[in-house]
Amino acid sequence: MGNEPRPLRADARRNRDRLLEVARGAFAAEGVSVPLDEIARRAGVGPGTLYRHFPTKESLLEAVVRERVRRLVDRAQALRHDEDPAAALFTLLDQVVEDAAAKADLVDTLAGAGVEIRTALTTDVTRLHAEIGHLLIRAQDSGAVRGDIGIADLMTVLGGVLYALRHLGAGATREHVVAILYDGLRTGAPA
Numbered sequence: 001m002g003n004e005p006r007p008l009r010a011d012a013r014r015n016r017d018r019l020l021e022v023a024r025g026a027f028a029a030e031g032v033s034v035p036l037d038e039i040a041r042r043a044g045v046g047p048g049t050l051y052r053h054f055p056t057k058e059s060l061l062e063a064v065v066r067e068r069v070r071r072l073v074d075r076a077q078a079l080r081h082d083e084d085p086a087a088a089l090f091t092l093l094d095q096v097v098e099d100a101a102a103k104a105d106l107v108d109t110l111a112g113a114g115v116e117i118r119t120a121l122t123t124d125v126t127r128l129h130a131e132i133g134h135l136l137i138r139a140q141d142s143g144a145v146r147g148d149i150g151i152a153d154l155m156t157v158l159g160g161v162l163y164a165l166r167h168l169g170a171g172a173t174r175e176h177v178v179a180i181l182y183d184g185l186r187t188g189a190p191a
Helices: 010-030 036-043 047-053 057-079 085-112 122-141 151-166 174-185
Strands: none
Touching: 010 036, 010 047, 010 057, 036 047, 036 057, 057 085, 057 122, 085 122, 085 151, 085 174, 122 151, 151 174
C-alpha cells in the first residue's frame, strides 16, 4: 500500500496531460529528436515541471506510447456496442494501423536506448487484445467476418501487415495493403 503513487493535484495533472499532448504531436511531426526543453516551452511550462513528471526523454517517450495504447483501449470500449459490429472492428483496426507507424518509431527509439517498453506495456496490450477480441466476436456473430479466425490469428496477421506497412515496396500503398487484410477477414473469403 505504501508503494502506490499519490494522485496528482488538478494543476499538476493538467501540466502532465499538456506535456503528453505536446510531446505526442512533436514526436509525430518531427521525430524523437525534439529537445525536452522545447517540449516544455511549447506546453507552456518550465523545464522543471517537465523533469518532475518525466525525468528522462525515455520516460516521456514511454508515457506517450502507453497513452497511445490506452487510447486504443478506450476507443475499442466505445465501439463495443456499435450498431454495425464489422464497421466497429474495422474502425478500430484503422486506428491501430494509423497509430502504429508513430508508435513503432517510439518503440524502436526506446529499444535503442535500452528501455524494454514491451514489458512495461504488457497489461495495456493485453487489455487491447481482449477488446479487439470482443469486437472480432461481435463481427463474427453478425455474419460479416469469417468465423474461423481467432484473436491470435488476427493479431498475428495484423502484426504482419503493420510490419509490411513499414517496408512498403514501390507501387504498394497503405490503403491497398489494409484493404487486402479486410477482404481476408470478411465472410466469403476463402478459408
